[in-house]
Amino acid sequence: MVTKTEESQLKNLEIQVDNGGGGAWEFLSLVRKLKVRRSDKVLKHGLSILNDPKQRSTLGSEEWTLYEQVAVAAMDCQSLDVAQDCTKALRKRFPESKRVGRLEAMLLEAKGSWDMAEKAYTSLLEDNPLDQIIHKRRVAMAKAQGNISGAIEWLNKYLEIFMADHDAWRELAEIYLSLQMYKQAAFCYEEVILAQPTVPLYHLAYADVLYTLGGLENLQTAKKYYASTIDLTGGKNTRALFGVCLCTSAIAQLTKGKNKEDKEGSQLHSLAAKALEKDYKQRAPDKLPQLTTALKSLTLSS
Amino acid sequence: MGLGFGVGFLGVLILFHAAYSTIQYRALLKITEEEFSGSPFSVVIELSLGLLLCTWAALTVPGKFLCILPDSEENRIVSLPVNPDFMIFNHRGKLFPLEMNAKLRH
Structure with missing residues (x-):
């Protein structure tokens, strides 16, 4: 949730970073914390930190978080080369990681090779059938392909298992709204309000x-x-x-x-x-x- | 922080001193065989001073108070976060790629 103070803080930091006033890492951390979508800026400033060995070494283990953040931002901006390089660097560091596997599947998604992404998610789910984020990625994938009814079906199946996930309820409400199914959307919003009154x-x-x-x-x-x-x-x-x-x-x-x-x-x-x-x-x-x-x-x- | 601790310590010392003087006073009363009806006035003053200092220190040392009102600037939610788990990449931004030739160099 973004409160008023945090919003103004983010705005100030954004202006400062854009004008070369430093504080790029603070800005990136705040973007991560508030979960706002500033992919172009994250890509620009995150890359400049990653390309500077001195700055990168001061981050310590946070460096890998930054790699992940920049990779996702790069996918969002369709800079697939950068995304691939970041994912490769992460894979080199964590050869067995499921999280990197998820990132690789997301990269496939960004490239538009849906079948391969689907396969990657299926194999990840076999290892851990209750991975919430992968279930959500499948919903997002259906949505990205324009298969809205499929997305609704997946999401309903997901919500039968994870009923307490208010983010998913919100997503379902928004999908229903986009289809002008207001009664269903109202039900979803009731759930969301129950979870976060x-x-x-x-x-x-x-x-x-x-x-x-x-x-x-x-x-x-x-x-x-x-x-x-x-x-x-x-x-x-x-x-x-x-x-x-x-x-x-x-x-x-x-x-x-x-x-x-x-x-x-x-x-x-x-x-x-x-x-x-x-x-x-x-x-x-x-x-x-x-x-x-x-x-x-x-x-x-x- | 240091000041708060100092003041708190002083307050506790004063409280202990007040307790000590009351005990002394009672011992004195026993010798003179008078009834104990209450602490002397100076000890009461000392006691309230110690209490004041301790209260002040207890309120300042742990840190700032957070606002609990839902409509205060710190708590008022003005925008919802995007749902990053449901982020999709097949959007119109695809048609306007960033003119950036930045690369990851290693």
Whole structure:
């Protein structure tokens, strides 16, 4: 999870490294820790460390972690020569390693030789049938080939065994979303929220899915989850604030004429609108008129 | 760190001294055959001073306090990490290879 402080730290380090201010190793470590995808920069700065024997020797055993990181980044950037060299260096150092075997199979994937990669993964799985990462790689491979239904099938099989893997649930939710299968995606997000109830972004994603599904009950639940996102972020998530406003107006439209208004809801709506206005005034004053017209149209339609 | 330890040590010393003086005071009372109703005022002052120093040291020595509020800057999650286990390489970046002739040299 990337928190606000870590995000600004990463941004500062990135600028510093890009301008040649040093701290490349710290940047690479932070990228690894936060699991962000900066493959081009990792490749550039990681290679410059690896090509400098003096810097490399100061890393000690961390050197091999860097080799792995650079190899994966190189695959992501399609610099297959570099990836191959890194994998070879690792293979020389760890001749028996399964982890290097996985890396070699990933290299095959990056080259596009799916059959060989599949074979490599199968043989790795024979040695250790419960290797989670290899199971996940097979899902990713199906996805990369455009075989989305196959990926869903693999992932469902995987989740039957490893139900506590929230990353996999999130991936499944995202795949379902890409296919516009919102009901299934909502179920997956429920699992993710159960596993990590303090992450506001999952609440937000779940609320988005419910709002997209529509219907009075879903809209009311969506509003609750938008509200919980606001609660967890201290009102600093603009999307959640907008979500509350949209949900309120949609609910009001559905219940029009039934005259069953709850006062609490309208209060939440106006508070969210106020928070939005304040936020826009502070950070983007020139967009404020647009915001006010948008909010007005929402209240007019209700 | 060093300062905190020093202050804590001083505080403990003061506490011990306060205990010692109370024992002395009671021994004195036994000689004069008076009832013990409480420590003398100077010992109470000493005691509270020692307590203050010890508390201060205990709060500073172990390190900084972390924020527990979910919406503080340190805890507020602003973006999710990519799922590195599900990373795929067959993406549009393939069409725009980096113009870099960097190589691993050994």
